[in-house]
Amino acid sequence: MIFSFEFRVLSCELRTRNSEPRRSTWRLFSIRSLVAVVFVLSTLHAPRSTLAVSLAPPEQFEAFDMPGDGGGSIGLSWQAAPFDGPTVRYQVYMADQAQGPFTRLAEFPADTHYKSDVDRPWWSWDRSRTHHFYQVKSTPDRRLESGRSYFFKVAVTDGMQTSEGSMQSAVPTPNLFNLAKVNNFLLMLLFSALVLFTIAQAKRHPAIFLRRIPGLDAVEEAIGRATEMGRPILYLTGSDDMSSLSTIAATVILGQVAKKTAAYDTQLQVPHRDPIVMAICQEIVKESYLEAGRPDAYRDDSNFFITNDQFSYTAAVNGIMLREKPAANFFMGFYYAEALLLAETGAGTGAIQIAGTDADLQLPFFITTCDYTLIGEELYAASAYLSREPILVGTLRGQDLGKAFLLLSMVIGTVLATIGGLVGTQAFVPLLQLFRDFK
Amino acid sequence: MAASVLIGAWVAAGLTLCMFSFLYKDNPFFRFGEHLYVGISMGYTIVRIYYDVMVKSLYTPVIQEGNMWLLVAAFLGLLVLTRFIPKVSWLSRISFAVIVGFGSGVAIPRIISSNILQQVQGTLKPILGNAGQSLFGMAQFNALLILIGVVTVLIYFFFSIEHKGPIQVAARIGIYFLMINFGAGFGYTVMARMSLLIGRFDDLILFGSRDYGYASVVLLGMIAFGLFMWERRSSVSPGPDQDPRNADSNARNEYPPQ
Numbered sequence: 001m002i003f004s005f006e007f008r009v010l011s012c013e014l015r016t017r018n019s020e021p022r023r024s025t026w027r028l029f030s031i032r033s034l035v036a037v038v039f040v041l042s043t044l045h046a047p048r049s050t051l052a053v054s055l056a057p058p059e060q061f062e063a064f065d066m067p068g069d070g071g072g073s074i075g076l077s078w079q080a081a082p083f084d085g086p087t088v089r090y091q092v093y094m095a096d097q098a099q100g101p102f103t104r105l106a107e108f109p110a111d112t113h114y115k116s117d118v119d120r121p122w123w124s125w126d127r128s129r130t131h132h133f134y135q136v137k138s139t140p141d142r143r144l145e146s147g148r149s150y151f152f153k154v155a156v157t158d159g160m161q162t163s164e165g166s167m168q169s170a171v172p173t174p175n176l177f178n179l180a181k182v183n184n185f186l187l188m189l190l191f192s193a194l195v196l197f198t199i200a201q202a203k204r205h206p207a208i209f210l211r212r213i214p215g216l217d218a219v220e221e222a223i224g225r226a227t228e229m230g231r232p233i234l235y236l237t238g239s240d241d242m243s244s245l246s247t248i249a250a251t252v253i254l255g256q257v258a259k260k261t262a263a264y265d266t267q268l269q270v271p272h273r274d275p276i277v278m279a280i281c282q283e284i285v286k287e288s289y290l291e292a293g294r295p296d297a298y299r300d301d302s303n304f305f306i307t308n309d310q311f312s313y314t315a316a317v318n319g320i321m322l323r324e325k326p327a328a329n330f331f332m333g334f335y336y337a338e339a340l341l342l343a344e345t346g347a348g349t350g351a352i353q354i355a356g357t358d359a360d361l362q363l364p365f366f367i368t369t370c371d372y373t374l375i376g377e378e379l380y381a382a383s384a385y386l387s388r389e390p391i392l393v394g395t396l397r398g399q400d401l402g403k404a405f406l407l408l409s410m411v412i413g414t415v416l417a418t419i420g421g422l423v424g425t426q427a428f429v430p431l432l433q434l435f436r437d438f439k
Numbered sequence: 440m441a442a443s444v445l446i447g448a449w450v451a452a453g454l455t456l457c458m459f460s461f462l463y464k465d466n467p468f469f470r471f472g473e474h475l476y477v478g479i480s481m482g483y484t485i486v487r488i489y490y491d492v493m494v495k496s497l498y499t500p501v502i503q504e505g506n507m508w509l510l511v512a513a514f515l516g517l518l519v520l521t522r523f524i525p526k527v528s529w530l531s532r533i534s535f536a537v538i539v540g541f542g543s544g545v546a547i548p549r550i551i552s553s554n555i556l557q558q559v560q561g562t563l564k565p566i567l568g569n570a571g572q573s574l575f576g577m578a579q580f581n582a583l584l585i586l587i588g589v590v591t592v593l594i595y596f597f598f599s600i601e602h603k604g605p606i607q608v609a610a611r612i613g614i615y616f617l618m619i620n621f622g623a624g625f626g627y628t629v630m631a632r633m634s635l636l637i638g639r640f641d642d643l644i645l646f647g648s649r650d651y652g653y654a655s656v657v658l659l660g661m662i663a664f665g666l667f668m669w670e671r672r673s674s675v676s677p678g679p680d681q682d683p684r685n686a687d688s689n690a691r692n693e694y695p696p697q
Contacts, residue, residue: 181552185548248543417564
């Protein structure tokens with residue numbers, strides 16, 4: 001429109017300048033032709049922003065329940081158009097009913113929001129750049145209820161004209177499986193198979209080498225010392241519940257310690273913060289006394305509950321340390337801020353202290369206040385080390401093989417990532433995505 | 440000032456000083472604070488569990504919303520109580536098996552996610568820069584450092600191979616990485632603890648002002664006098680508070696510290 005108008009004005013000006021009709025007609029024709037050619041050429045090379053582009057409605061528009069989530073989320077996708085650019089914008093509309101009213105959820109430039117922008121792995125998501133994608137999530141202001149239909153439209157606009165696509169509906173539903181986490185599942189299967197294989201190996205060849213762990217060598221010494229001094233042994237299982245792996249490891253080690261206390265006839269005291277852990281520890285200690293052939297020495301109150309509260313539990317255990325004066329303190333499991341308060345008080349009483357935790361923030365305090373500290377995975381290895389049972393030793397061997405696999409994966413993966421960065425290729429991305437954590 | 444605020448200040452200052460008296464040694468003031476703390480926390484926990492678990496998570500959903508499947512969890516909870524009846528106490532093991540199984544089931548994918556995949560993901564970085572970056576800048580140096588740290592620490596945690604030769608060297612480097620991490624963690628946590636201590640002192644100073652009736656000062660004097668009297672009485676006649684084993688309590692064991 002604008003260009004046509006300018007062209008007409010230009011021709012009028014040319015006409016008025018000429019006095020000779022015939023010559024001027026020919027000249028006028030040639031000038032007009034020239035201007036017309038220039039106009040056509042300038043139209044062809046003009047920036048898109050100055051042009052009126054005919055916008056087509058979004059094609060292949062789909063609304064679908066987002067895969068692998070807990071419901072409350074809808075995905076919208078549509079084909080990328082040739083006119084997509086920074087000045088063209090897409091508008092996403094949503095309604096509770098097919099008749100509307102539709103409310104605008106989002107508006108964004110047409111050269112953004114591609115399916116390839118979504119952080120999902122190649123095995124569960126089409127990461128092509130041929131389709132746009134927008135995810136509608138449940139928010140406090142706009143709740144998407146699972147099992148209910150919602151209606152969506154996408155419009156494209158350049159500011160002057162707007163073209164609206166077809167309407168699509170989708171129902172958000174919770175999914176049982178999250179395919180994005182398949183690598184997590186496969187790793188679990190791989191490690192499980194590895195551990196089962198090494199357990200079978202350990203049963204056939206029980207003499208598997210285990211490196212020395214000084215903290216565990218001291219367990220026997222600590223129990224012997226308590227026996228000689230006629231004082232109890234204090235064993236703490238940490239502050240977490242039974243869903244924590246370190247608590248599970250602590251209860252397994254308690255079984256081994258209890259066997260030795262049963263054999264030496266030494267008093268064992270296990271104060272608890274969690275009643276479930278306490279009940280399980282009672283079972284474990286009872287079983288250990290039975291296995292040691294000393295069921296008569298078992299006391300049900302060796303495991304006792306204090307309180308759930310972190311610091312009142314700490315104060316109570318500190319009181320026990322000061323009054324009962326145990327000869328050996330074991331701090332196994334996961335600890336929080338109470339770690340130093342417990343270990344420092346124990347050190348003050350002169351007890352031999354052995355700690356084992358995977359709480360990295362508390363490890364420095366145990367290292368400085370305890371005689372021996374099991375660092376991180378040494379806690380998990382402790383039960384195998386103490387018992388030398390083929391199943392546990394085989395498990396430890398399997399864990400080592402798993403670590404070797406991860407170690408190699410990291411080294412090879414770093415080399416591939418470096419080559420990929422230097423060469424500028426995406427060829428290794430699918431392989432590297434196998435070791436990424438997707439939500 | 441409201442009477443409740445004043446009473447609260449005196450109680451807070453008094454209990455704080457009771458707990459701080461442990462710095463001197465175990466004494467009746469500390470024991471009073473300790474037992475009160477344990478008792479109150481236990482009472483509070485029981486009330487909280489009653490309302491948060493029994494009422495909100497069981498009674499209301501079952502009776503008002505009809506979520507009958509929650510009764511399965513309630514039944515498993517009741518089985519734990521069979522421990523008090525020796526003849527059927529074995530039933531409690533069903534609940535424990537469910538708890539341990541469920542706990543492991545929840546923990547394993549989470550551990551793989553956070554301890555394995557996220558760790559590997561954070562390590563897999565290019566150690567040489569591509570176009571637009573320097574070939575070996577700070578980012579690449581950090582990536583290399585992380586790779587060396589992760590690999591050597593992992594080698595330290597190999598239990599079924601002997602730490603000899605290159606494995607021993609790598610494990611030793613791994614231990615250095617661990618100790619640097621522990622040192623940083625130690626400093627960080629100590630600073631956090633110092634801020635907690637400052638918070639308590641801040642309160643004690645505030646409660647020691649005239650507005651609060653010099654609560655901190657008066658109570659500090661009372662506790663100091665009480666400790667003096669307690670020591671005096673203890674030195675005259677050994678009472679139940681004095682442990683006959685105190686004689687060798689300060690004897691440190693013969694095991695060298697780590």
